[in-house]
Amino acid sequence: MGVLLAAAQNADAPVLVAENLAFGMIAAMMIFAAIRVVSAANIVHAAVYLVLVLAGVAAQFILLGAEFVAITQVLVYIGAIVVLFLFGIMLTKAPMEGEERAGRDNWALGAFTSLLLFGLLGYVLLDGFGRDKLPEALAPTSTGAVSDAIFGGYLIPFEVVSLLLLAALIGAIVIARRD
């Protein structure tokens, strides 16, 4: 609510009430789910809460008009990565009860890393966008514009990332076939 009032006070542009409400509700849901990911006793439950967090990220992308990124988020993270997580958990051990406590010995290191990441990302976002406002009539970014950017101005980072992924892929095959 505070965000809404603050936006209303210094507003040149009209306040997008529905968007702000949606953002707030999704963000609250994401924070709750993210806390449950690290505090859930059962590792499968933690993975399901992780799905909620990732789905929330996709929803936020849609609010920002980034349709392509939102769909990619669902396809890659929910459809592939979490499914592989669950697959791995269930193939190795899948305790029904929470009796086998998930190891939290490194919680201090984890907390430090996430605080550092939070600070870094927060600084980058504030530094990059400051008090910029979203345009009132927010049209979804077309996929063509995204691909033009990737294969135009950002070609070299894109190629570097794909080489990195290729290296990881080959590494995975080498580890898997030790003969």
Add this chain to the structure above:
Amino acid sequence: MVLALHLSYWQVSALRSVGILAAVLLPAGTFVYLFLFKMVSFMQSRLGPMEAGPFGSMQLLAEVGKFLQKEDIVPERADRKLFKFAPYLVVGTVLLVYLAVPFGPDMWFANLNGGVFYLLAVSSISALGVLIAGWSSANKYALIGGLRAAGQLIAYELPMVLAVIGVVIQAGTMNLAGIVAAQAGGSIFGFDGIGNPYAITQIVGLCIFLVAVQAELGQTPFDMPIAESELVTGYITDYSGLRFMMFFIVEFASAGAFAAVAATLFLGGWTVPAAWADLNSNWFNVIGPIIMLTKMLLIGGLIFFVRFTFPRFREDQLQRLAWTVLIPISLLNILATTVLKVAF
């Protein structure tokens, strides 16, 4: 907007919400009655349901009534919350797939820019529901069934995506309405009498897509996840009553959904070739869904024909088929499509 009728935004939205339920349930019911009850009965030299209604057409309602009355049992050692939640996740996935498919010039639920990409993304969520259902039952048959289903869904998603890329390259758009228009208005080497249905020019893609769909749906010959002779019924072993019925509906509704996607991508969707009729006419909001359903029944008939005539693969044969046959062929198909697209 149907036949020069002007509706306000909320009326259109309400109509679309009701429409998507009809779009999910009607084809699913038609598939069950036409293929599961009648076609397979004919193939096995028996009559199929005859008593309820004319030609047994009310049998489906009787079945639904039966499942609604049954007790909804949760096994004692199951993870109650996830066990109860999994069927909803799977049903939701099917509803989301229908969201992007157009049924006429104005008969769509959401006209997404990246429609094809969206379809592939949401259809990948169903693996999650199946895994959760298998694990939360606390039953080894269900767990093995869930793992097999997820492994299969991951393996066959790749050839499916790669097969669709050929269509996207040829149409030059990922928007489903755009792909439909490209097929209706296109021409094959200058001949535009039948438009350019990609079933002809992307025949390799269509074949790979149909094989991948058969595996994604878990229909025979790819039905290892619910292989009755080995796993009772896999991840649905412990479900009963309403929740069992939800899995049952999903099996046929997702067959309908993939049939709709295949009809849209390869058979021209709701259109007839543009040379035959004015496709912007409002009449196509009425005729379009009927044309679409006809094409869906064609693809659905193929899916169920294969289901009832082929024996089951082994697990390793299934994985080998995906990784060593389908994926290389679909990569070659993309290469060939790209070269031809640039050349012509």
